Amino acid sequence: MPAAEPVADVVVVGAGSGGCVVAARLSENPDRTVVLVEAGSDGARTGPIGTLPVGPGSPLVWRYPGELQPGRDVVIARGRTVGGSGAVNGGYFVRGTAADFERWPATWSYAAVLPYFRKLETDPFGDRRWHGDGGPMPIARTTDAALHSISAAFLDAAASAGFGYRADLNEPDATGAGPVPLNAHRGTRVSTAAAYLGPAADRANLRVRTGAVARRVVFEAGRAVGVEVDLAGERRVLRARTVVLCAGAVGTPQLLMHSGIGPAQQLSRLGLSVLVDRPGVGQGFEDHPEVTVGYRRAVPSPHARGRAILEVVLEADGIELRPYTASFGDIIPGVGDSVARIGVALMRPESRGEVVLRSADPADPPLVRYHYLRSAADQAAMRSGLELAQDLLSSSPFARLVEPVPTGAAVAGMLDNLGTSMHLSGSCRMGADDDPTAVVDDRCRVIGVEGLSVADTSVMPVLTSRGPHATAVMIAERVAAFLDA
Known part of the structure; x- marks a missing residue:
């Protein structure tokens, strides 16, 4: 048997965007001991x-x-470090819209989640009804005067095409073209590790264990009592009264299945014991498919490390257009792609994916199947978005900046340039206890067991029509409040 460490009140698995929030908030109570485990480094x-x-x-x-x-x-690359994917991404921090939350349980209406969006941020911009002044996460936008020439041309082209300008894309009904809210300060990305965990670092009741790879949740009589981890070459059980999974929309269903919670047929086929048959674990996730339109710049523009990769976007009819300020080769070390690109993403796709275990070994990463563009509707929507991107690139605001893109080239390259936004969500979706596709209830407690909650994008019942990072932090704030009640 693995060695068992002394009991903590709470063990949080995964020091990513959600885990840092949950650990920091719960450790605000000095009488509660919190252990945060992270497989990566700090x-x-x-x-x-x-x-x-x-x-x-x-x-x-x-x-x-x-x-x-x-x-x-x-x-698929996801963050493995304190701060998680929010410590290695482009700083996009756009909230889900009010219409998005109409598709969530009534207890997660926009009115219900808005106080948590306001609580998490310090955003000096915009209408005070929607924004917070004293939260941990600083929100910034690129000013008009500081925009990259491509970003400025994109806004002009969108306006010429009849799309309205939206100065604040974090308003509840925000559509149109405008600056991207960023979790950044003076060109530096600010993860929840920096915003939440850093100020809590000296708390005697909070311990962060890096290099700790979680293998499974340990149960006794149907209650979570700890987490089995590999740490410093030794297998241990970190015991706790409550366990919170924040391992992400791939890692969390993987852990649940290796703990005996998931589709019984899949688990049995691999020789894993079944504790709770929940067919929805790993099933029916959503992500935003993205196809990029490549073009050549007529005017060279050196890349600046402190410049946002995405300064502005256009939100229109379920499509998000993303004029990247640099090539992927400029922004990702080791990637040899020097082509300038505009991304076209479907923000309300019909396609649903699955996270599937490949073996009974917890160290074996699961397979992520997206099933992108399976439906005729998704294919038609993507073609429409690609045509719009090509029209904008061919408009007069871009005339001196880019070389002409051959007519039809964007649509013709749809499948060759298909990628993912890496916004995977809903692999352990929220719902009613009697809904076989649901994995957690509307307080994000795992259905069928006690003492186990989830606080990451896996619980989203419907993926937001914006990138999920801001919504993920909101979810973690709210789950921490549930656990603190």
Whole structure:
């Protein structure tokens, strides 16, 4: 049997965007002991928003085998460091809209979640009804005067095409083109590790264990009593009264299945014991498929590490257009892609994916199947978005900056340039106890057991029509409040 360490009140698994929030908030009570375990290191809490340290050989990411479509394989990189993916991403911090939350349980209406969005941030911009002044996360936007020439041309082109300007994309009904809210300060990315965990570092009741790889949740009589981890070459059980999984939308279903919670048929086939048959674990996740439109710049523009990769976007009819300020080769070390690109993402796709265990070994990463663009509706929506991107690139605001893109080239390259936004969500979705597809209830407690909650994007019942990072932090704030009640 693995060695058992002394009891803590709470063990939080995963020091990513959710785990740092949960651990910091729960440890505000000096009478509660909290242990936060993270498989990676503590070396990337902040960094320039113009560089993504996720390329080949980076020690800061997990790598999972993925399948965008049958026969189209990719490798998915997710953060493996204190701060998680929020410590290595581009700083995009756009909230879900009010309409998004109409599709969530009534207890997660926009009115219910708005106080937590306000609580988490310090955003001096915009209408005070929507923004907070004293939260841990600083929110910034690139000013008009500081915009990259591509970003400025994109806004002009969108306006010429009839799309309205939106100065604050974090308002509840925000559509149109405007500056991206960023979790950044003076060109430096601010993860929840920096914003939440840093100020809590000296608390005697909070302990952060890095290099601790979680294998499974340990149960006794149907209650979570700890987590089995590999730490410093030894297998141990970190015992606790409550366990909170914040391992992300791939890692959390993987842990649940190895703990005996998941589709019984899949677990039994691999020789894993079944504690609770929950068919929804790992099933039906959503992500935003993205196809990029490549073009050549007529005017060279050196990349600046402190410049946001994405300064502005256009939100329109379920499509998000992303004019990147640099090539992927400029922003991701080790990636040899020097092509300038505009991304076209479906923000309300019909396609649903699955996270599937490949073996009974917890060290074996699961397979992530996306099933992108399976439906005719998704294909038609993507073609429409690609045509719009090509029209904008061909408009007069871009005339002196880019070389003409051949007519039809964007749509013709749809499948060749298909990728993912890496916004995977909903792999352990929230719902009613009697809903077989639900994994957690509306307080994010795992259905069928006691003492186990989830606080990451895996619980989203419906993926937001914006990138999920801001919503993930909100979820963690709210789950911490549930656990503190």
